[in-house]
Amino acid sequence: MRVSDKHSKITQAAVKVFAKKGFFNARISDIAKEAKVADGTIYLYFNNKYDILISLFEDEIGKIILQVKLLLEKEDDPCKKLHIFAKHHLLLLEGKKDLAEVLQMELRQSNKFMKEYRNTKFIEYIDIISTIIHQGQDMGIFNRDISPGIAKRAIFGALDEMSRLWVLDDDPHYTIEQTANQVCSLFLSGLKKPSIH
Amino acid sequence: MRVSDKHSKITQAAVKVFAKKGFFNARISDIAKEAKVADGTIYLYFNNKYDILISLFEDEIGKIILQVKLLLEKEDDPCKKLHIFAKHHLLLLEGKKDLAEVLQMELRQSNKFMKEYRNTKFIEYIDIISTIIHQGQDMGIFNRDISPGIAKRAIFGALDEMSRLWVLDDDPHYTIEQTANQVCSLFLSGLKKPSIH
């Protein structure tokens, strides 16, 4: 059995267990059982419990960044780019609900108990948004009054909150497609009706 | 000493300790020490550790809801109402950084470990936003294509994420005033420049 097989078996198990119980309530033995390895085996691949969470995050968000950047390459229109980003972010939930839940709920508060860990991958992820906004401004399509640094956070926050709806709600009222459309048109055109000249 | 004095002394201490260490890493003895009471005393006022968190939340968000509803009463214009809501939400951080951090980081994941607890106060809070949007739509100012149910989440998410910037960042790049303005104009007018007819 390749080394990476066991590493990823444990990671996958951890995603499941963390999603179900939360990081603090998850026991190493739960993860071990789910991965079908001995408790001690986990410590051959990870330094400690936190390390599982961090390592899991770096791996998975890394994959997501690659995916979404590839999709964005093919498109020029910043509006459409924003659409692609939003839909891709929300679609995570469809195939990988557990992963989405862990990335969202558990990692969010990781800064609290792992002060030294600077989450550079996350920054790389949301910087995709500000890059799109800069582009739109340079092309004269987007309003220059909007700060990309603030807007990236606002847009990410909005998408993230929409995800939470699915993660926590058992009976979602909207489809992912609908939500992506709504959020994008909210951010692109705003609430206000265009004023009539 | 009035009963409520000790109750609120413990609550205030819990806010501090939860903000600093996070719910799971906070020890009852930490809270007791901060509140200058014995460990056992806490159990005269709260059923258990979770109960401290829930009770704290219900009390504090209740106060916030009252405050912001009072402010909104005096205003008719939905755009200005949104401004008021946004600024009020972000201003929480100035005076009560610890509280903001606990409400945001700790309570967020409470659903995970307290399945039975339905967070009705939180729903009441974000429904303030959808009420404003409905009003704007009825008045013909806001676009009817936007679903208030989605927009309320998106707007709350955006504000919440902006809060997180302050909570986690030691050196904020923008003032609260600037941020509230940016977020509101983003949501009201959108990224796109008005098209020229």
Place this chain on the structure above:
DNA sequence: AGCCAAAATGAATAACTATTCATATTAGCT
């Protein structure tokens, strides 16, 4: 088959801490 290093095991260790409860203190009352 026999050898050996790498990988895996899981019982034991070594804290850690929420909660309890027997005891002590306080405060209101006569």
Place this chain on the structure above:
DNA sequence: AGCTAATATGAATAGTTATTCATTTTGGCT
């Protein structure tokens, strides 16, 4: 001052669980 109920204390309990490590198993090699 003396009494009593309410309030407060904090040491002891009881249970939890991350991590270690002596031992076993595996798999590649000759």
